[in-house]
Amino acid sequence: MGITATPLVRAGAVSPPPELPAHGPILFPLAGDEAEVAAARRDGLTVTVEPPLEVERRDLAVREHAAGRSAVDAIRVDPTLLPWMRLATWADAAIPERLLRRARLRLRAGHASVSYWLGARDEATPEEWRWLTSSYCALLYHRLAGELREGQERVDVSPTTFRRHLRALRALGFRFPTFDELVGFHLHRTPLPPRSVVVTVDDGTADVVTPLLESASFRPQLFVVTQAGGAASWLGRAPLATEEDLRALTAAGVVVGAHSRTHADLAAPDVNLAAEVQGSVGDIRAAVGAHSVPFAYPNGRFDERSVVAVELAGCPYAFGTLPGANGVGVDRYALRRVSAKEWDSAVSIAWKAATGRPVPAMWEAWLVRRYALARRLRS
Numbered sequence: 001m002g003i004t005a006t007p008l009v010r011a012g013a014v015s016p017p018p019e020l021p022a023h024g025p026i027l028f029p030l031a032g033d034e035a036e037v038a039a040a041r042r043d044g045l046t047v048t049v050e051p052p053l054e055v056e057r058r059d060l061a062v063r064e065h066a067a068g069r070s071a072v073d074a075i076r077v078d079p080t081l082l083p084w085m086r087l088a089t090w091a092d093a094a095i096p097e098r099l100l101r102r103a104r105l106r107l108r109a110g111h112a113s114v115s116y117w118l119g120a121r122d123e124a125t126p127e128e129w130r131w132l133t134s135s136y137c138a139l140l141y142h143r144l145a146g147e148l149r150e151g152q153e154r155v156d157v158s159p160t161t162f163r164r165h166l167r168a169l170r171a172l173g174f175r176f177p178t179f180d181e182l183v184g185f186h187l188h189r190t191p192l193p194p195r196s197v198v199v200t201v202d203d204g205t206a207d208v209v210t211p212l213l214e215s216a217s218f219r220p221q222l223f224v225v226t227q228a229g230g231a232a233s234w235l236g237r238a239p240l241a242t243e244e245d246l247r248a249l250t251a252a253g254v255v256v257g258a259h260s261r262t263h264a265d266l267a268a269p270d271v272n273l274a275a276e277v278q279g280s281v282g283d284i285r286a287a288v289g290a291h292s293v294p295f296a297y298p299n300g301r302f303d304e305r306s307v308v309a310v311e312l313a314g315c316p317y318a319f320g321t322l323p324g325a326n327g328v329g330v331d332r333y334a335l336r337r338v339s340a341k342e343w344d345s346a347v348s349i350a351w352k353a354a355t356g357r358p359v360p361a362m363w364e365a366w367l368v369r370r371y372a373l374a375r376r377l378r379s
Helices: 034-042 057-077 079-084 086-092 095-107 112-123 126-132 159-171 179-188 206-214 243-252 273-288 304-312 346-355 361-378
Strands: 002-007 026-029 045-049 136-141 196-203 221-224 255-258
Touching: 034 057, 034 079, 057 079, 057 086, 057 112, 079 086, 086 112, 095 112, 112 126, 136 346, 159 206, 159 346, 206 243, 221 243, 243 255, 243 273, 255 273, 273 304
Parallel strands: 136 196, 196 221, 221 255
Antiparallel strands: 002 026, 002 045
C-alpha cells in the first residue's frame, strides 16, 4: 500500500507548488507515513491512497500501533502538522463510537480500529493524552427576550427557557470552562474537563443583559456589534446593550467579545475588514478594558481574508456557526457552534451540548409541534 500526493489546485492558482518533483507525484510508504502525509497536505498537496494490499490483521495492528506512537512524536517536533493527522480526529467520532473506543483502550483490546490510539496513548504523557482527547461544544443564542416576533422564532429564547437550559446542563454534569481555560486548550495544550460546554450569545441586544448577569456563574460569552447606531437592524431594530451594560457584564464575569461593527458579511469582497474586525475588537477593548478579545463572525460567514483579519486583530479564537464538537484538530479561528431554540427540552439541549449538532429532523419536528400546542393551550 502506498500513498500518493498530487498538487492541490486552489482558486487562482496557476501552477503546482515549485517544490514538487518534475517527474510526478510523491509516493509515501505505509509504515510511519502519517507525518509525511500531514506535511504534504499542509504544504498544499492532495493526498490519495493507492489500492490496498492484503495485510494480516496482526501485522496491521502492529503497524497502526507504531503509527500512533510516531504521530505523537511528530507533533512534538512540528505541532503545525496536527490538523492534518488522525490524532486530531478523536472528537469527530460519534459519541457511541468514542465510548466503545475508550472501553477497548481500557481493555487494551487488540482490535485494529483502536491500535492507532493505543500507540498514541502509550507514547503520549498523561497530560498530552488528556489534551488530545479533550473537546467541547458551544451553544449559540441570540436574543433572550421571549417575544418571538415573526421571523425571529429561531433566534429568540425566553429568559425562563434560557435559565432552564443552563440548570439542566449543570444538573447533568456539564462543565462550563472559563475564557482562560479555552485559551489554554487552543494555545497551550491544556486539557479541558470532560463534558465541557460553552454558552455563547451573539449580537448584544439589550434583552440579554439581565439574563446573562443572572447566569454569570455559567461563564457565558457575549459577542457584540459595536457601532450599529444603538439598534440591531437585522433583528427588527431591537435595542443594543450600552457600554455601561457591557462593563457591568464584564464585572460579573461574562466574557465580552467582538461581532464586527455593523453586522456586515465578512466574506463579501467589498467589506472593510480593518474597520469591521480590528475596529470592533478595539471598541470592545476600550469599552470593557479587556486585553484579549474573542470574536464571532456575523451569520457565521467568513473566508480566508476575514480569518487573517481576526488573527491580526489579536483574537485568541473565533466562532462560526457550523455544527460539531471542537477538538484539537479544529481551527481556532473556525470554531463550531450549534443553535439553541425556545422549544429545546432538557434532553434536546443536552444532546446539543454533548454532540455539538442539531437534533435529528424528526425529533426537531416533534419538539416544534409540542411547543406550538403548549402555546395554543396557554393562549
